[in-house]
Amino acid sequence: MDLFDNLILGLTTAFQLKNLLFCLLGVALGTAVGVLPGIGPTATVAMLLPITFGFDEPVTAIIMLAGIYYGAQYGGSTTAILINLPGESSSAVTALDGHQLARQGKAGTALAIAALSSFAAGTVATVAIAVAAPPLTAVALKFGQAELFSVVVLGLIVSIALASGSPLKALAMIVLGILLSTVGRDGFTNTARFTFGIPDLDAGFNFVSVAVGLFGVAEILRNLHDPQHSGRIVGAIKGLWPGREDLRRSVAPATRGTVLGSILGVLPGGGHVLASFGSYALEKKVSRNPKEFGHGAIAGVAGPEAANNAAAQTSFIPLLTLGLPANGVMAMIAGALILQGIALGPSVIQDEPELVWGLIASMWIGNFLLVLLNLPLIGMWVKMLQVPYWVLFPAIVVFACIGCYSIRGNIYEVLGIVVFGLIGYLLIRAGCEPVPLLLGFVLGPFLEEYLRRALIISRGDPMTFLTRPISATLLGLALVALVIAVLPTIRRKREVVFAEEE
Amino acid sequence: MSPRSWPTRTLRAGAVAAAALLTLTACGDGGGEGGDAASFPEDDISMIVPFSAGGPTDTVTRLIAEPMGEALEVQVLVENVEGAGGTVGGAEAAQADPDGYTVLMHHIGMSTAPTLYEDLAYDPQTDFKTVGLVTEVPMTIIARKDFEATDAKDLITYLKENADSVNLAHAGVGSASNLCGLLLQDALGVTFNEVPYDGTGPAMTELVGGQVDLMCDQTTNTSSQIKDGSVKAYAVTTPERVESLSDLPTAQESGLDLEVSVWHGLYVPAETPDDVVAKLTEALQAALKDQTVIDEMAKLGTAPVAEDQATPEAHSAKLKEQTELWAGILPAGG
Numbered sequence: 001m002d003l004f005d006n007l008i009l010g011l012t013t014a015f016q017l018k019n020l021l022f023c024l025l026g027v028a029l030g031t032a033v034g035v036l037p038g039i040g041p042t043a044t045v046a047m048l049l050p051i052t053f054g055f056d057e058p059v060t061a062i063i064m065l066a067g068i069y070y071g072a073q074y075g076g077s078t079t080a081i082l083i084n085l086p087g088e089s090s091s092a093v094t095a096l097d098g099h100q101l102a103r104q105g106k107a108g109t110a111l112a113i114a115a116l117s118s119f120a121a122g123t124v125a126t127v128a129i130a131v132a133a134p135p136l137t138a139v140a141l142k143f144g145q146a147e148l149f150s151v152v153v154l155g156l157i158v159s160i161a162l163a164s165g166s167p168l169k170a171l172a173m174i175v176l177g178i179l180l181s182t183v184g185r186d187g188f189t190n191t192a193r194f195t196f197g198i199p200d201l202d203a204g205f206n207f208v209s210v211a212v213g214l215f216g217v218a219e220i221l222r223n224l225h226d227p228q229h230s231g232r233i234v235g236a237i238k239g240l241w242p243g244r245e246d247l248r249r250s251v252a253p254a255t256r257g258t259v260l261g262s263i264l265g266v267l268p269g270g271g272h273v274l275a276s277f278g279s280y281a282l283e284k285k286v287s288r289n290p291k292e293f294g295h296g297a298i299a300g301v302a303g304p305e306a307a308n309n310a311a312a313q314t315s316f317i318p319l320l321t322l323g324l325p326a327n328g329v330m331a332m333i334a335g336a337l338i339l340q341g342i343a344l345g346p347s348v349i350q351d352e353p354e355l356v357w358g359l360i361a362s363m364w365i366g367n368f369l370l371v372l373l374n375l376p377l378i379g380m381w382v383k384m385l386q387v388p389y390w391v392l393f394p395a396i397v398v399f400a401c402i403g404c405y406s407i408r409g410n411i412y413e414v415l416g417i418v419v420f421g422l423i424g425y426l427l428i429r430a431g432c433e434p435v436p437l438l439l440g441f442v443l444g445p446f447l448e449e450y451l452r453r454a455l456i457i458s459r460g461d462p463m464t465f466l467t468r469p470i471s472a473t474l475l476g477l478a479l480v481a482l483v484i485a486v487l488p489t490i491r492r493k494r495e496v497v498f499a500e501e502e
Numbered sequence: 503m504s505p506r507s508w509p510t511r512t513l514r515a516g517a518v519a520a521a522a523l524l525t526l527t528a529c530g531d532g533g534g535e536g537g538d539a540a541s542f543p544e545d546d547i548s549m550i551v552p553f554s555a556g557g558p559t560d561t562v563t564r565l566i567a568e569p570m571g572e573a574l575e576v577q578v579l580v581e582n583v584e585g586a587g588g589t590v591g592g593a594e595a596a597q598a599d600p601d602g603y604t605v606l607m608h609h610i611g612m613s614t615a616p617t618l619y620e621d622l623a624y625d626p627q628t629d630f631k632t633v634g635l636v637t638e639v640p641m642t643i644i645a646r647k648d649f650e651a652t653d654a655k656d657l658i659t660y661l662k663e664n665a666d667s668v669n670l671a672h673a674g675v676g677s678a679s680n681l682c683g684l685l686l687q688d689a690l691g692v693t694f695n696e697v698p699y700d701g702t703g704p705a706m707t708e709l710v711g712g713q714v715d716l717m718c719d720q721t722t723n724t725s726s727q728i729k730d731g732s733v734k735a736y737a738v739t740t741p742e743r744v745e746s747l748s749d750l751p752t753a754q755e756s757g758l759d760l761e762v763s764v765w766h767g768l769y770v771p772a773e774t775p776d777d778v779v780a781k782l783t784e785a786l787q788a789a790l791k792d793q794t795v796i797d798e799m800a801k802l803g804t805a806p807v808a809e810d811q812a813t814p815e816a817h818s819a820k821l822k823e824q825t826e827l828w829a830g831i832l833p834a835g836g
Binding site for chain 2: 046049050141142143144145185187188189190197199202203318324325330331332334335348410449453456457459
């Protein structure tokens with residue numbers, strides 16, 4: 001059987017000592033850099049990319065890059081859980097419940113569940129790539145700008161369910177996030193928007209400034225305001241390992257997350273971001289106990305982490321089957337491969353079977369090594385939480401500033417941390433959550449670009465969103481999601497009204 | 503505030519150090535190395551690429567950095583300073599110490615930036631000295647694979663007759679594909695419906711998926727899709743055919759007055775002494791004769807420029823001619 005032969009070829013390639021070592025090195029380096037506050041997978045891969053330029057064999061280079069990518073992703077989840085500082089949009093979701101678990105003394109559980117869910121999702125997604133790469137690619141190519149716009153709309157609407165407070169405030173935060181994302185030079189017309197003539201704002205606000213400010217600095221300010229929190233972050237540590245009950249409760253969410261992530265990962269643009277947000281919203285919807293979300297629900301870690309990792313894996317599909325990178329990280333990896341003399345495109349799977357299958361096999365091995373590497377480290381990470389709050393947080397913010405400055409050397413991005421910290425503090429005081437704002441900020445550019453491009457292609461006819469069947473279906477789903485999100489509030493209001501009348 | 507007022511890379515290494523210490527460091531660097539052309543180079547040279555690691559320009563830079571370093575007997579270190587269409591890296595290089603230890607690699611964008619960016623922090627023609635051209639990457643005119651036109655001549659007729667219905671993709675304002683698309687419309691005397699994307703990757707995805715009709719982009723970005731048939735190729739934009747795509751006619755032999763390439767060149771700050779520039783030019787010429795460089799560039803669908811082009815004179819003539827050309831074609835920026 002072909003698939004079997006291919007997997008054997010892949011495993012033999014990946015298990016060559018050299019490839020195995022570079023896979024391990026990639027995973028270790030990726031984790032080490034990714035665990036720095038505010039540095040996510042994209043920044044990590046960009047920083048470490050040049051290491052692979054001198055390799056003689058392309059398969060070794062891509063295996064190491066893939067290792068760096070997973071490692072960085074897991075490193076990002078670690079900081080999200082421990083100190084509520086996501087390095088990239090996808091781990092912002094993990095921070096929601098993961099950090100609450102850490103505060104309850106269950107950081108070890110959250111870290112272990114994150115690693116195990118990722119591993120399980122990685123295993124399934126690896127098989128999915130081996131089996132379903134060509135058909136999935138064909139589906140992804142059917143997605144034009146109109147369809148992508150509708151996917152983002154659906155994602156944003158569904159995410160209103162993310163908020164534990166009022167849907168209206170969540171909507172307001174999403175809109176604010178979208179507005180913030182419009183700052184910078186517009187790629188369609190080259191016009192600077194809302195930059196007040198400051199050239200350093202041309203590239204817009206940096207995700208790291210926004211995330212570190214909204215999550216990290218705002219948190220410190222809140223604690224200064226409210227001194228009873230200012231001891232240690234966590235309560236007593238209740239065991240490092242997840243109990244049987246935690247594991248049992250993670251299986252279904254991780255499975256759903258894997259399926260959702262595998263599908264969304266193939267889509268270009270915001271697919272992998274939507275995967276973790278979407279999975280969280282889904283888990284909250286299907287949960288028998290939705291109130292638990294935001295206060296340390298284990299499903300809120302397992303689902304998004306699985307979705308995130310599955311999407312990271314399947315985002316290789318368009319690259320391997322068509323030579324088309326699905327996101328920034330993939331574009332960097334594609335560049336490295338071209339430098340290695342690999343002609344990317346539909347024929348790469350025939351021309352370079354060792355490369356493709358070796359990579360697929362090493363994805364699985366990389367995930368396995370990630371678990372081996374990280375499970376023993378959990379004890380060490382958790383100890384970090386026992387450092388007094390007033391020592392740990394200023395140190396984290398200093399590291400975040402250095403990290404932020406070193407990526408592009410832009411002082412405005414460091415100032416941005418302060419400004420967004422103040423904004424975040426005011427929002428928390430006003431009872432608004434920063435997560436929908438961040439989501440709006442991340443997805444805003446996609447929403448705008450897809451909308452404008454779809455309208456350019458349709459020559460200004462908005463019916464394009466309804467006459468294209470996939471787009472129309474997605475918008476229909478968004479409408480349903482909106483109704484479901486708003487209904488409970490309406491019902492509650494009516495109950496309140498009735499209660500008053502009696 | 504302009505980017506000029508912010509610390510340069512020398513300072514960046516010690517992001518946390520006190521300002522006084524940084525000033526000392528900067529003075530130290532200047533005093534030790536400045537201007538002594540006879541002994542140049544005594545230290546590693548940093549080559550700024552104003553685009554991201556792994557991209558086509560970065561790839562070309564890393565190819566020539568090593569053999570140039572061998573010729574100069576020092577290390578040539580590649581640094582990516584990306585942002586705002588390559589103008590962030592350009593600004594950083596413009597204010598570097600003019601001692602030859604900071605070299606900028608930039609492409610055709612050097613000639614379009616003055617028109618596209620009204621508030622550009624430097625003047626490419628007066629704030630830099632040219633070292634020499636490196637490579638001129640050919641561009642290809644391609645379409646979705648089920649596009650009606652059969653060959654280049656047919657394409658020209660088709661585009662003239664159906665201009666209104668054609669969706670032309672490009673990788674964003676100021677990108678090479680945008681520039682080529684503008685020249686194409688200019689040469690045909692038509693206006694297409696232009697669809698800007700955020701980079702070549704997404705634009706190519708949509709073209710392969712058949713969501714848009716036409717694109718003109720560098721061989722470095724299009725060769726693999728052309729070879730495996732996921733897009734239909736019609737012509738190359740260089741005066742001569744391209745060796746790796748030899749069955750594609752040039753635009754000119756197909757009756758279209760269009761010639762454009764993505765030329766790359768090296769720059770140093772304007773105050774750099776001429777004999778330092780001469781040493782860099784010599785090293786560049788040596789690197790362009792390196793067999794590995796020739797082979798790797800061929801894989802990317804391009805080639806090193808001829809030796810008489812890898813000179814400050816040929817390069818500055820190119821920059822001047824192109825700056826004037828694009829000022830007439832591009833819409834002015836804000």
